[in-house]
Amino acid sequence: MKKGLIIVVAALLPVLGWAAGGAPTYPDDDIDINWDDKASMQRGAxxxxxxxxxxxxxxxxxxxxVGRDLGISDEQLLENLIFTTNKQGEQTKVGELMTINMNAEYAEQAFGIAPPDLSLIARSRGVDWLYNYLRGFYIDETRPFGLNNGVFPNVGMPHALVELQGLQAPKKVVKTNSEGKEEEVIVGYEIVKPGSQSKSEYDQTVYDLVAFLDYVSEPYRQTRHKVGTGVIIFLFFFLILTYFLKKEYWKDIH
Ligand code: HEC
Incomplete structure (x- = not known):
């Protein structure tokens, strides 16, 4: 009996730890991705x-x-989306994978950690998290790049979109947390050095980018939904058909 209790408590520990340690993150907005908005995904790409x-x-x-799914022609791909080259210095061909040439060892030296492949990031982190993360960089002089992140504390990535968003400073308040300790929490940001985009333009840019990453994480989702609807409609008609068939078979017996 005692052993059983210990097992239950041990199994629950990670859950309890997560509930207690869930430091507040900022921003904390939710988005819905419009899977039919190809223009948005093109901008994101x-x-x-x-x-x-x-x-x-x-x-x-x-x-x-990607071009076929989002309605971008091969010529447009070569002109607007393909900036990588192969070892001979020729432009990457349209049929190739969207890989990069950065050497993992170099990346680790530069950032302390190699930048992960983002193919499945929208599924592992979720679109809301991504939307907030890319809008959550703030000035923090104690960090190597001078910036920290309200959603991913002490992140090793520089703020790649800083020229668009500009620099923002955190508004902090002191709050008592669930353990009774006082801690500073971020409740908002204020742009102190504007970038090339306004706040709403930047939000849209990030939304489009997250929409693209969401598409990339499951390119066949639209097909899956279309096929699913077709199957349900087929089954419905099949049900009616079998109903009349049954009536036909049983009509002489009743
Ligand atoms: C200069 C290199 C660099 C650029 C440019 C860059 N990143 Fe990163 N990124 C990194 C590194 C390094 C990490 C790992 C950070 C860590 O784990 O501390 C990272 C981590 C991330 C993560 C978190 C992955 C995780 O651990 O779940 C996301 C999401 C991400 N980047 C998205 C982006 C997006 C979107 C862009 C373009 C707007 C971008 N990054 C541009 C270097 C970069």
Whole structure:
């Protein structure tokens, strides 16, 4: 009996720890991705190749598949989305994977940790987390890059979109946490050095980027939903058909 209790408590420990240690994060907004908004995902793809692909790959996607799914022609891909080259210095071809050439060893030296592949990031972190993370960089002189993040404390990534968002300083208040200790929590941000975009423009840029990452994490989702609807409609008609068939079979017996 005692042993059983210990096992139950041990099993619950991670859950309890998570509940108690869940430090507040800021920002904390929710978004819904519109899977039909191809234009938004196209803009997101452009932001991704321009601002993120220096460090992160989405190595399970091919350029031409992305182009087909999002309505971008091969010529447009070559002109606007493909900035990487192969070892001979030739531009990457449209049929190739969206990988990058950054050497993991170099990356670890530069950032302390290699930038992960982002193919599945929208599924592992969730779109809300990504939306908040990319809007959560704030000035913190104690950090190597002079910036910290309200959603991912002490993150090793520099703020890649800083020229768009500008720099923001945190508004902090002192609160008593669940253990009765006083701690500083961030309750808002204030732009102290504007970037090239206004707040609402920047929110839209990040939304588009997250929409692209969400698409990349499951490119066949639209197909899956279409096929699913078709199957349900088919089963419905099949049900009616079998109902009349049953009536036909049993009509002489009753
Ligand atoms: C200069 C290199 C660099 C650029 C550019 C860059 N990142 Fe990063 N990124 C990193 C590094 C390094 C990490 C690992 C940070 C850590 O774990 O502390 C990281 C981590 C992340 C993570 C968190 C992954 C996790 O652990 O769950 C996300 C999400 C992310 N980056 C998204 C982006 C997006 C989106 C862009 C483009 C706007 C971008 N990054 C641009 C270097 C970069």
């Amino acid at each position: 452009r932001t991704f190749v321009n601002y993120c692909m220096g460090c992160h790959a989405v190595g399970y996607s091919r350029y031409d598949r």
